[in-house]
Amino acid sequence: MCTNNIYYPYQMKLTEIRDETHDIRTFKLEHVDPKLKESFTFLAGQFGLYSILGEGEATFCIASAPTKQGYIECSFKKVGKVTTALRSLEVGDLVGFRGPYGNAFPIEQMLRKNILFVGGGIGLAPLRSLIDNVLDRRAEFKAVTILYGARSTADIIYREQLAAWEARSDVRFEKTVDQLRPQDEGKWSGHVGLIPHILSKMSVSAENSVAVVCGPPIMIKFTIAELNRLGFNDSSIITTLENRMKCGFGKCGRCNIGGTYVCKDGPVFSASDLKGLPDSDF
Amino acid sequence: MKSYNSSIVTKQGLKQLIENILAHKYRLLAPKKSGEQLSFETILRAEEVVLNQLLRTMTTLSPKEVFFPRTEPVLRYTGQEMHDVEPPTPETVLFGIRPCDARGLELLDKVFTWDYNDKFYLKRREATTIVTFACSDQASVDEHCFCLGVGGDPTASSGSDLLLSTNGDDAFLLEVITEKGERLLNSCKEGVELQASDKRAADQLEAIKDRFVRKQDLTEVRHKMPEYFDSDQLVQETYRCLGCGICAMSCPTCHCFDIVDEPKAGTLGEGARVKNWDACSFALFTKHAGGHNPRELQCQRCRQRYFHKLAYYPQKFSEESLCVGCGRCSRSCPVGLDIYQAVTHVLGKGRA
Numbered sequence: 021m022c023t024n025n026i027y028y029p030y031q032m033k034l035t036e037i038r039d040e041t042h043d044i045r046t047f048k049l050e051h052v053d054p055k056l057k058e059s060f061t062f063l064a065g066q067f068g069l070y071s072i073l074g075e076g077e078a079t080f081c082i083a084s085a086p087t088k089q090g091y092i093e094c095s096f097k098k099v100g101k102v103t104t105a106l107r108s109l110e111v112g113d114l115v116g117f118r119g120p121y122g123n124a125f126p127i128e129q130m131l132r133k134n135i136l137f138v139g140g141g142i143g144l145a146p147l148r149s150l151i152d153n154v155l156d157r158r159a160e161f162k163a164v165t166i167l168y169g170a171r172s173t174a175d176i177i178y179r180e181q182l183a184a185w186e187a188r189s190d191v192r193f194e195k196t197v198d199q200l201r202p203q204d205e206g207k208w209s210g211h212v213g214l215i216p217h218i219l220s221k222m223s224v225s226a227e228n229s230v231a232v233v234c235g236p237p238i239m240i241k242f243t244i245a246e247l248n249r250l251g252f253n254d255s256s257i258i259t260t261l262e263n264r265m266k267c268g269f270g271k272c273g274r275c276n277i278g279g280t281y282v283c284k285d286g287p288v289f290s291a292s293d294l295k296g297l298p299d300s301d302f
Numbered sequence: 303m304k305s306y307n308s309s310i311v312t313k314q315g316l317k318q319l320i321e322n323i324l325a326h327k328y329r330l331l332a333p334k335k336s337g338e339q340l341s342f343e344t345i346l347r348a349e350e351v352v353l354n355q356l357l358r359t360m361t362t363l364s365p366k367e368v369f370f371p372r373t374e375p376v377l378r379y380t381g382q383e384m385h386d387v388e389p390p391t392p393e394t395v396l397f398g399i400r401p402c403d404a405r406g407l408e409l410l411d412k413v414f415t416w417d418y419n420d421k422f423y424l425k426r427r428e429a430t431t432i433v434t435f436a437c438s439d440q441a442s443v444d445e446h447c448f449c450l451g452v453g454g455d456p457t458a459s460s461g462s463d464l465l466l467s468t469n470g471d472d473a474f475l476l477e478v479i480t481e482k483g484e485r486l487l488n489s490c491k492e493g494v495e496l497q498a499s500d501k502r503a504a505d506q507l508e509a510i511k512d513r514f515v516r517k518q519d520l521t522e523v524r525h526k527m528p529e530y531f532d533s534d535q536l537v538q539e540t541y542r543c544l545g546c547g548i549c550a551m552s553c554p555t556c557h558c559f560d561i562v563d564e565p566k567a568g569t570l571g572e573g574a575r576v577k578n579w580d581a582c583s584f585a586l587f588t589k590h591a592g593g594h595n596p597r598e599l600q601c602q603r604c605r606q607r608y609f610h611k612l613a614y615y616p617q618k619f620s621e622e623s624l625c626v627g628c629g630r631c632s633r634s635c636p637v638g639l640d641i642y643q644a645v646t647h648v649l650g651k652g653r654a
Contacts, residue, residue: 024419024421025376025377025386025387025421026418026419026420026421027376027377027561027575027577028376028377028384028386029384031384071563071575073379073381073382073384073563073571073573073575074379074563074565074571074573075563076561076562076563076575077561077563077575078591097591099591099592100591103591114382116384236592236594237594262590263588263590263596264587264588264589264590264591266559266560266561266580267559267561269416269417269418270413270416270417270418271413271414271416271418271420271557271559272558272559272560272561272580273557273558273559273580273582273610274558274580274587274588275588276582276606276610276614277596278527278609278613278614278617279613279614279617279618280618281618284416284417298527298528298531298609
């Protein structure tokens with residue numbers, strides 16, 4: 021093990037593989053070092069750099085909840101060199117991990133409030149860590165509402181988890197797909213339409229509420245606008261960004277936006293933080 | 303605080319000092335002609351250090367690569383086994399950098415020690431003593447230099463361990479700035495005639511500031527960022543950027559990097575994870591895996607570089623600009639882009 025080299029990853033063992041969709045896969049990873057397995061902690065919203073020797077590193081959030089100890093999970097889509105290589109791994113193989121990095125969802129500020137989660141596509145991954153965290157401490161929060169949207173029924177991730185959330189009587193769960201495919205006719209029990217549109221019809225109250233949003237940039241943009249219309253002010257809208265990153269700790273310069281580094285000052289930001297950034301699309 | 307300490311040394315004495323540095327087995331790096339360019343090279347014989355040349359010409363590339371090489375391994379691997387890497391850190395004397403470069407190193411220190419210490423940079427910094435040459439010759443300053451506009455000074459000692467400046471035709475003023483500088487001088491001063499002096503470069507070189515044609519203050523851009531951010535003037539100034547990255551490569555403070563794995567040719571499963579220089583002016587720098595690029599246009603990438611220097615870094619780390627005004631980017635730019643000119647235009651101060 022190496023203590024003073026900030027680029028040196030931990031070794032983790034791949035203990036479970038789940039295919040979420042045709043191109044999204046979830047890994048369950050456990051520290052090889054038993055002491056680290058015991059002592060490793062993180063907060064919902066933090067991220068890490070996952071790597072394979074000879075292929076490189078890629079940045080994903082930690083998708084499991086900090087209340088689930090002894091392992092972490094990450095979900096990734098096959099898009100480039102590293103994610104393609106990760107997809108070739110089998111249970112028992114080693115994965116490098118650096119982290120946890122970044123700030124976290126302000127869960128303490130969400131206590132005794134109504135929480136509205138809005139997740140789009142693979143953007144549900146960081147939310148899942150927080151949703152499970154909140155549900156594991158359910159009594160400390162008021163109403164919990166989850167809206168999840170995917171491009172089509174083929175792109176839905178965490179199906180088992182969604183079903184479990186849907187089955188709970190203390191959670192309001194809504195799902196939508198952008199478009200219904202012909203083969204889904206009669207089989208889909210959710211909404212059809214884009215997230216901001218579905219949200220507008222859900223009659224959610226902004227009173228004593230926090231909205232937590234994650235998804236593709238364009239979805240975040242229009243969801244924030246819709247939440248504003250529903251009466252949420254920018255400081256009660258929380259989102260998490262995933263800019264391209266290399267180091268994860270504020271040196272490589274890649275995720276810099278204005279005076280902010282997404283890796284260190286984020287990845288979790290409020291909508292008011294985002295609107296103050298010069299390069300922001302929001 | 304150390305009491306102030308300077309001396310006059312003759313040209314011959316300075317040559318002796320350089321010989322002693324070599325005799326004491328320090329690795330000596332100084333500006334040296336390499337093809338058409340002046341660059342920091344390992345010096346093996348004292349006569350390779352041409353004082354007039356390094357006083358009058360700025361190196362094409364900055365000395366940052368002494369501490370932050372353009373490529374360096376951060377770990378090595380053999381199959382599934384990882385090995386830590388230590389940066390090579392011979393005791394080094396970096397001779398003949400300019401005050402702007404020395405200041406640039408102090409600014410980089412903040413980046414490489416912000417919460418996480420980058421040992422690759424820091425260990426090299428610790429092993430290196432900086433001997434700076436103040437811009438004390440009439441030809442030291444050219445039409446690209448603008449350190450005065452970003453809070454710098456051609457005679458400043460900040461970031462240096464020893465500071466040299468000209469003192470008449472055949473002598474130099476040698477100022478001890480830090481204890482590290484004093485240690486170097488004490489270990490290498492045999493046979494070097496040092497005549498105590500109460501002068502300082504900063505006091506006797508006021509006149510050099512008249513050589514600057516670029517004196518506008520650029521630092522005020524940070525106070526009115528929203529106003530300047532969407533300036534059409536800035537787009538007009540930067541639209542012709544080719545995105546070649548020479549500005550970042552030659553800059554003493556540009557520090558963006560990439561991390562990639564490089565398998566070793568001819569082996570099975572051996573290689574290194576390396577840190578390579580990168581630049582915000584490259585189109586792929588910020589492109590997300592999902593296809594979205596927050597800085598789609600070249601002029602947006604150019605703006606990022608300018609404002610990171612003049613507004614974002616001061617906001618994040620200190621009140622100082624990350625640009626030190628060395629002028630290397632505009633000297634090297636193939637299409638004549640010029641941060642000083644662009645920003646003075648945006649500020650409405652006209653052509654320099």
